[in-house]
Amino acid sequence: MRHLFLACTLAALAGGVPAAPDMRQLAPMPEAAQANLRGEMLANLRALNEILSLVAEKKYKEAGALAEESLGVSAMGKNRNQPLESRPGAHMPPAMHSLGTEGHKSASEFARIAATGDRDKTLAALPLLSGACVACHHAFRVR
DSSP: OHHHHHHHHHHHHTTOSOOOOOOSEEOOOOHHHHHHHHHHHHHHHHHHHHHHHHHHTTOHHHHHHHHHHHTSGGGTTTTTTSOGGGOGGGGSOHHHHHHHHHHHHHHHHHHHHHTTTOHHHHHHHGGGGTHHHHHHHHHEEOO
16 A cells, blocks of 8 residues: 555656646745745644644643744734735735635634633634634645
């Protein structure tokens, strides 16, 4: 089975398997805005990984604090003082922008729950950290 996966992967990389068309909506934005968005998404992945590590270590309150600081409503508007061509949010379609805002709100809700230190509620709230991210990445692309 592993060999079949490897063969398919190599064939795809070599161009032997046609890629499915990308049906996501294009959200065109200037290169500077794309670069800022890419940097933010990478930072969000690092933060998510750190939050998951803190939860695994049973450090729920610390995970919540990091979620709010890095992903929550407190993290919104990082680019507001940059030129328009560098601000991703200014170029997003309304639905994409809405998903981003919902992601920040959901991360803040996770932070509120994790701050209680309740293990079961914190674990149940983990999908709040990635739900809007998954929806947005599934629906939109910038190139």
